Amino acid sequence: MKIAHIDLSDASVEDFELDATALKLFGGGRGLGVALLRRNMFDGEPLEPRSPLAFSVGLLVGTPFPLSNRLSMVFRSPLTKTVAWAQTGGYAGSALAGTGYAALYITGRSEKLSYLIVSENGIKVVEAENLKGLDAVTTCSVLKSVHGDARVVAAGPAGERCVPIATVVNDMGRSSGVRHGVGALMGSKNLKAVVFKTPKNPPVVVKDHAWFTKLLKRLQEKLRRSSLLNHDKGLLALYGTPVAAEALGRNHALPVKNYQQTYIEGFELVGGRAMSSKNLLNRLTCSICPVSCRRETTGYGVRTEGPDYAQISSLGTNCMLLDLEKITYLTHMCYELGLDPIEAGNTIAVYSQLSDEGYVRERIGWGSFETMKKLLHDMAYGVGDGAVLGRGAHETAVYFNNPDASPSVKGISVQNADPRAEPAWGFINAVESFGGGVHIWVYPRLIRSFDELNVNTIYQDNSPTEQDIAEKVYLEQVWVAAADSLGVCAFSRLAFTPTDYVDGVNILRNLDLTVETLMDMGKNILAAERELNNLYGFDSTHDRLPRKFTEVEVPSGKHAGKKCEISRLLSLYYMTRKDQPISKLLSSLPRLS
Ligand code: SF4
Numbered sequence: 405m406k407i408a409h410i411d412l413s414d415a416s417v418e419d420f421e422l423d424a425t426a427l428k429l430f431g432g433g434r435g436l437g438v439a440l441l442r443r444n445m446f447d448g449e450p451l452e453p454r455s456p457l458a459f460s461v462g463l464l465v466g467t468p469f470p471l472s473n474r475l476s477m478v479f480r481s482p483l484t485k486t487v488a489w490a491q492t493g494g495y496a497g498s499a500l501a502g503t504g505y506a507a508l509y510i511t512g513r514s515e516k517l518s519y520l521i522v523s524e525n526g527i528k529v530v531e532a533e534n535l536k537g538l539d540a541v542t543t544c545s546v547l548k549s550v551h552g553d554a555r556v557v558a559a560g561p562a563g564e565r566c567v568p569i570a571t572v573v574n575d576m577g578r579s580s581g582v583r584h585g586v587g588a589l590m591g592s593k594n595l596k597a598v599v600f601k602t603p604k605n606p607p608v609v610v611k612d613h614a615w616f617t618k619l620l621k622r623l624q625e626k627l628r629r630s631s632l633l634n635h636d637k638g639l640l641a642l643y644g645t646p647v648a649a650e651a652l653g654r655n656h657a658l659p660v661k662n663y664q665q666t667y668i669e670g671f672e673l674v675g676g677r678a679m680s681s682k683n684l685l686n687r688l689t690c691s692i693c694p695v696s697c698r699r700e701t702t703g704y705g706v707r708t709e710g711p712d713y714a715q716i717s718s719l720g721t722n723c724m725l726l727d728l729e730k731i732t733y734l735t736h737m738c739y740e741l742g743l744d745p746i747e748a749g750n751t752i753a754v755y756s757q758l759s760d761e762g763y764v765r766e767r768i769g770w771g772s773f774e775t776m777k778k779l780l781h782d783m784a785y786g787v788g789d790g791a792v793l794g795r796g797a798h799e800t801a802v803y804f805n806n807p808d809a810s811p812s813v814k815g816i817s818v819q820n821a822d823p824r825a826e827p828a829w830g831f832i833n834a835v836e837s838f839g840g841g842v843h844i845w846v847y848p849r850l851i852r853s854f855d856e857l858n859v860n861t862i863y864q865d866n867s868p869t870e871q872d873i874a875e876k877v878y879l880e881q882v883w884v885a886a887a888d889s890l891g892v893c894a895f896s897r898l899a900f901t902p903t904d905y906v907d908g909v910n911i912l913r914n915l916d917l918t919v920e921t922l923m924d925m926g927k928n929i930l931a932a933e934r935e936l937n938n939l940y941g942f943d944s945t946h947d948r949l950p951r952k953f954t955e956v957e958v959p960s961g962k963h964a965g966k967k968c969e970i971s972r973l974l975s976l977y978y979m980t981r982k983d984q985p986i987s988k989l990l991s992s993l994p995r996l997s
Contacts, residue, residue, distance in 0.1 A: 405432075405506035407440070408527050409996040410520065412593050413453060413512030415529040418996075422506055425992040428915060428925070431889025432506050433462030434489045435929040437478025440509055441487065442932045442986070443993040447939050450482040450585075451566055451592035453513035456996075459500065459557075459598060460508070462891020464905070466501025467912040468616075470623050471896035473497045473691040475557070475574070476888065480940065481584035481838065482592075483568045483747070483796055484815040487936040488584035488838040492574045493690040493698075493893055495602075496555040501891075502603035509996050514594040517564075519547065523601035532596045537561055539740035540573040540587075543597055548575075551599050558597035560742020562784040563587030567794040569751070569783070571744040577709030578698075579739055583841045584816060587742045616911045619904070624694075626899040631858045633695045633899050639857055640895060641687075643676025644699045645713040647857065648820070648844060649721070650675035655853035656962040657825035659722040659818075661770065662753035663811045663952055666822040667961040673726045674716045683729050690893065697895065703732030711735040711745070714843065717820050718749030723756065725771035734776055741784035743794075746841070750817035751797040752779050754809050755789070763804040764789065810950050814839025814942070823953045823968040826851055828862065828873050830968040834947045835877065835977060837933035846894045847880055859898065874976035886926035931983035944978060 405427070407420045422436075430439040437458035446454050457479045464472035475497035481488035500508075503524050510520075519532045535543055540560030547556045555575055562570035570587030571579045590596070610616050627633050632640045639647050652658045653671030660668045672678060679699060688698035688709065700709055711719065711728075715735045725731060738745035759768045766789075768775050782790020792803045798812035811817045813833050818840040823830020828850035833840045844851060848859045855861050862868055862876045887897055890905055902919045909917050917925075937943075948954075953968040 406504055407507045407509060407994065408505055410508060410510045410527060410529070411512040412510065412514040412518065412529060412595060415514070417527045420994040420996070423992040424915065427463060427913070428917065428921065429928055429989050429992065430932070431463050431886065431925050432465070433460050433474060433476040433889045433891045434478060434491070434885065435889030435925060436460045436507050437476055437489060438487060438929055438932045438936065439990060439993055440507060440996065441478060441480070442936055443990045444509070444996045445939060450480040450485065451588060453593065454511055455480055455589070455592070457510045457586070457589050457593065458507055459510070461497045461501040461506060462889055463909050463913050463915070465497045465891035467908070468620070468692060469892070469908040469912060470627065471693050471695070471893040472891050473693065474888070474891040474893060475500060476891070477582065477586050479586060479589050482566070482588045483585040484839045485940055486814055486838050486942055487933050487940070489888070490582040490584065490586055491888060492578050492581050494555065494574050494578050495691045496557055496574055496600050497891060498691040499555045499600035499602045503600070508598070510593065510595070512593065517594050517596050519595065519597040519599060521551065521599045521601060524603045535596045537564065540742040541576045541740050544573060544576045547597055547599050551601060553602040555600045555602065556597055559587040559590040559595070560740060560784070562742040562794070563591040564596070565784070565786060566591040567743070567784060567786070569744045569747040569794055569796050570742050572742065573739045577739055579745065581843060583744050583746060584838060585744070611911050611914050619907050619911065623900060623904060627694060630899045633895060635694050635696060638695065640697045641695050643680060644697050645845060646674065646676035646679055646711070646716050648713040649716050650677065651853045651857050652821050654856070655825065657821045657853050659717050659811070659820070659822055661724055662722060662757040662809065663822055664757065665960070666825045666958050666963055668721050668724070668726070670726050671721060674720045674728050674731060679728055683732060693893065695895065701732050703729030703736070706733055706736040708732060708736035708739065713845065714819050715745045715749065718746040718753070719776070720749070722750055722753040723771050723776065725773070725776070727773070730773045734780065737777060737780050741780060743780060743784055746819050747796050747817055748780055748783060750811060750819065751783070751793050751800050752776055754797045754800050754811070755779065755793060757809045758801070758804045758806055761806065763806045808951050811952055812840050812950060813948070814946055816841040820844035821851065821853070822958070823949060824958050824966045825963045826853065827968050827970070828877060830949050830953055831873065831970050831973050832877050832881070834949050834970055834974070836881070837930070837937055843894070846884055848898065849880060850877065870973055871976055874973050875980050878977060878981045881930060882923055882926035884926070885929040886922050889925055889929060927984070928986055928989060931986045934983050935986060944974070947974060
C-alpha cells in the first residue's frame with residue numbers, strides 16, 4: 405500500500421511505499437492519519453496552507469471483510485484546535501483502498517479552486533472554478549456525471565468560506581460522522597472535492613482461501629444471529645440509527661431545549677419506528693454490508709439520506725422540534741450548505757436559550773422551522789448573527805455573554821445524550837482527544853439506556869463502581885481506536901470480536917497481528933493523539949465538562965436532581981491510563997513536509 409503526498413500549492417504528487425511495521429504499529433484509517441500528522445508535526449493554525457488533511461483507509465477496507473468500508477479524515481480541527489478525525493461510510497473508502505492508496509496527505513493551497521481525482525492510475529489536481537459557490541450535493545452529482553463510476557466527497561459554500569462548523573458530504577449525504585470543521589480545512593486549501601474513481605480490479609490478495617471462506621461463514625452467522633444487525637429482524641436494520649432516540653427518550657436521557665431538560669413528551673414521533681411509517685423511502689447500505697441501516701427519506705419536497713440519530717437529537721429534540729419531515733429537510737439543507745448538522749442544530753439550541761434569556765435582541769422561540777432554515781443559511785453565508793453561529797455552540801454562548809449556555813467540551817458540542825442521565829457518556833466526551841462530538845453508536849457499551857436494545861453495556865450485570873467506569877472507558881477508547889484503524893463500521897463491533905478482526909487482517913493483509921498487538925495499536929494511536937494535543941497546547945486540565953452538566957441539576961423526570969461530576973473519575977482514569985512516548989515508533993513512516 406502507498407501514501408500520496410499532494411501539495412496543492414504546486415499541484416505536485418509524490419508517492420511513498422508504506423512499511424509493514426508502520427501498519428502493525430498504527431494500522432490504517434484513523435491510526436495512520438494520526439501517526440502521519442505526528443511524524444510530520446505542524447503546529448501552525450489549522451487553516452494555514454501547510455496544515456495537513458489526511459484521507460485514509462483502515463487495514464480491512466477494500467477487502468471482502470463485512471462492514472469494512474470507512475473513509476477516515478484526520479486533521480487539526482479549526483473548531484477545537486485539537487487533533488480530530490472523522491469516519492464516514494458508504495463507498496468512498498472502498499474506492500480509495502482499491503486504488504492502492506492507504507492515505508492521501510494533502511498540504512498547501514491551490515491558486516484556483518480545485519478538486520482531486522484519485523484512481524488506479526494516480527492522482528490529478530483539476531481546476532474547479534466552475535464549481536465555485538455550488539452546494540455540496542450538486543457538486544457531488546456534477547462530478548459523478550463527469551467521472552462516471554466514482555465516489556465524491558465535497559465541500560459546500562460553508563466550506564469554501566472556511567466557516568468553522570463546515571463539513572463535507574460523502575456521495576450527497578452521510579455527513580453525520582464528519583464533524584470538527586473538515587469542510588473549512590478543504591476551503592482553506594481551495595479544494596472543493598475529492599473524486600475517488602472506482603477501480604476496475606481492486607487489488608485484494610487472499611492468503612488462504614479455505615481459511616477465509618470459513619471466517620466469512622463465521623462472520624455471516626454472527627450477523628444473522630445479532631438482534632441488532634440481522635438484515636430482516638435486527639433493530640438497527642429495521643429502524644435505522646434513530647432507534648437510539650427511542651431508547652434515550654424512554655430513559656429520559658435525550659438532549660432537550662439546549663440540554664436544559666432530559667425528557668420531551670412525544671419523542672417517539674422522531675424515532676426509527678415513526679420514520680419507517682412516516683417518511684422512509686428506502687433502506688440503503690454501505691459497501692460490503694448486508695445490514696442496510698442507512699435511510700433514504702423525504703420531507704418538504706426533498707429526497708435525501710437521514711436524518712440519523714444524531715441529527716434527530718440536535719436539529720430535533722434539542723431544538724424542541726418533533727417533526728420528522730422538517731428535521732429531514734433541515735438535515736438536507738445542511739448537506740447542501742456543507743454545514744455539520746449536529747453542531748448547527750446544537751448551536752441553534754444555544755441561540756434559542758440565549759434569546760429566551762434576553763442575551764440576544766431577537767426573540768426566536770424554539771423549533772420554528774422557518775427560523776431554523778434562515779439561521780442555517782445565515783451560518784453558511786455569514787449573514788448577521790449567523791457569522792457568530794457558524795463558529796459553533798460554544799463560541800456563540802461566549803460571544804453573547806452567557807458561556808454557561810455552552811454544551812461543549814474543547815469547543816465542540818456534546819451530542820446525542822445528556823451526560824447527567826448517562827455519566828459514562830459525559831466522561832468519554834471529557835477525555836476524548838478531539839473534545840465533545842463523540843458519537844453514541846461508537847461507544848454504545850457506555851450507554852445505560854441501551855440495555856434495552858440488547859447492547860452488551862458495561863451496566864448490564866452489575867452496578868459498576870467509579871473505578872470500573874474509569875477503566876472501562878479507557879479500554880473502550882483503546883478498542884475503538886484499534887477498530888478505527890481497521891476501517892470497520894462501529895456497528896460491526898456489536899457482533900464481531902477482536903479475534904474476528906485479527907483473523908481477517910492476517911488473512912487479507914498478510915500481517916501477523918494478535919489481539920494483544922491490535923490493542924497495542926489502539927494504545928499507540930491514543931498516545932499519538934495526546935502528544936499532538938500537548939504540542940497544540942492541550943493537557944488533562946482541558947478534559948472538563950461544561951458547567952451546564954457539572955453544576956446544574958436535571959430539573960424533572962427520572963433523573964431529577966442529578967449532575968455529572970467527573971473529577972474523581974478523571975483522577976482514576978489517569979491512574980489507569982499511562983501513555984508511552986511514541987516518537988521511536990514513528991521512524992517507519994515517511995517524512996512528507
Ligand atoms: S451497518 Fe449501516 S452504517 Fe454500518 S456499514 Fe452497514 S449500512 Fe453502513
